[in-house]
Amino acid sequence: MIPLRQALLAWYWAHRRDLPWRSTRDPYRILIxxxxxxxxxxxxxxxHYARFLTAFPTLQALAQAPEEEVLQAWAGAGYYRRARNLRRLAQHVAETGLPPTYRGLLAFPGVGPYTAAAVASIAFGEAVAAVDGNVRRVLARLFSREKPTPRWLSETAEALLARDEPGTWNQALMDLGATACTPKAPQCPACPVNPFCAGKLAPERYPAPRARRQRAVEAAALVLKGQAGYVLERRDGQALGGLWGVPMAEGEDALPALLARYGLAEARLLGTVRHAFTHKRLTVHVHAAPWPGPGEDPERRPLSRLDQKILALAEDASRGT
Ligand code: SF4
Known part of the structure; x- marks a missing residue:
């Protein structure tokens, strides 16, 4: 283990990525x-990191911000539940600061084992291994495991951990996975842990691909443009809850339901937008109809990436491109 650690850490100090969250020990910035x-x-x-921290430079600033402002600063990063959880966490610890341990961090919604371990090791120096997708791939290849179980991954990562510099070690493994031991084009001849790697002759075998469980869902969106902007609705639900967007519905009767909601007889099909969430692949048929009301400026609302795509399609259609 020691030569492997030495090889990886030497490579890391020579080749590590220059990222802004590497030059701070501020746990809040590392958490974001x-x-x-x-x-x-x-x-x-x-x-997104720069924009979010400009808007909310401290835990206290985030704790005091209205949810809509937080979602707006997160706009475009997707998976908005992360932003809502961060705000809730900030409200819990604004007075005391972030808990300085893996266990303490893990108690908050949205902070899973990987995030808790990364923050605890990098910001607080706790000897705990962080296993993300990159680390999973590197370990599976190093030990030629096609189907690494969570337990095996956790035990192997803990056994390899450089306990006197856990934050550096975790980042070194992450960087190796992100830049050298990549999913499709691993650079085995130049890899610092090549001499210790059991999977280097057929790295693409490790780990075996996981079955995807995304369902395909059809939806309709209705773009209603008034004199001052678009008709926007506040969304519910886990994925986009709290964000704003054009009227949209899922299922076979989605378009008639939307037309009925706005008292319209028909709408014109503009095109189709596709968007993937964790558990579903959404195909949105985008329609438009004239709208006599004022509408509102979408720049003033937190919009999801999906709604940005829908409005871009509508703008292109209105320009005739
Ligand atoms: S030798 Fe190849 S497969 Fe093994 S860790 Fe390095 S890049 Fe990955």
Whole structure:
């Protein structure tokens, strides 16, 4: 284990990614980065990280902000439940600061084992292993495991952990998975842990792909443009709850239901927008109809990425592109 650790840590100090959350020990900033990185690519997370922290530079600022402002600052990053959970967490710990332990962090909704371990190890130096998708892939390949179980992953990651510098070690493993041991094009000849890797001759076998459980769902959206903007509704539900968007419904009778809701007889089909959530792939048939009311400016509401796509399609259609 020791030569493997030395090889990876030496590589990390020479090649680590220059990311803004690497140059701070502020647990709040590290938490925001790790929550963003749960479901957002690093290049996109960089933009959202800067914007969110400009809006809410401290736990206290986040705790005092109205939910709608928090969702607006998160707009485009997707998975908005993360932003709502962060605000709730901030309200709980605004006075005391973030708990400095893995167990303490894990008690909050939206903070799973990976995020708690990343924050506890990087910000507070607790010796706990963080296992995200990158680390899972690296460990599966290092030990040629096609189907690594959560228990095996956790035990293996703990056994490998450099206990005197756990934050650095966790980030080194994450970086290796993100830049060298990538899903489709692992760079085995240049990899620092190549001599210790049991899977290097057929890395694509490890880990075996997981079955996707996304259902396909059809929906209709109704774009109603008035003199001052669009008709927007506040959404309910887990995925987009609290955000605003154009009237939308799922299922076979979605369009008649929307037309009835707004007292309209018909609408024109503009096109189709596709959007993937964790558990479903949504195909939205976007329709438009004239609207006699004022409507409102979408810039003033927190919109989901899906609604941004729908409105972009509507704008293109109205320009004739
Ligand atoms: S040798 Fe190849 S498969 Fe093994 S850890 Fe390095 S990049 Fe991944």
């Amino acid at each position: 980065a790790e929550v963003l990185l749960q479901q957002t690519r690093v290049d996109q997370a960089l933009r």
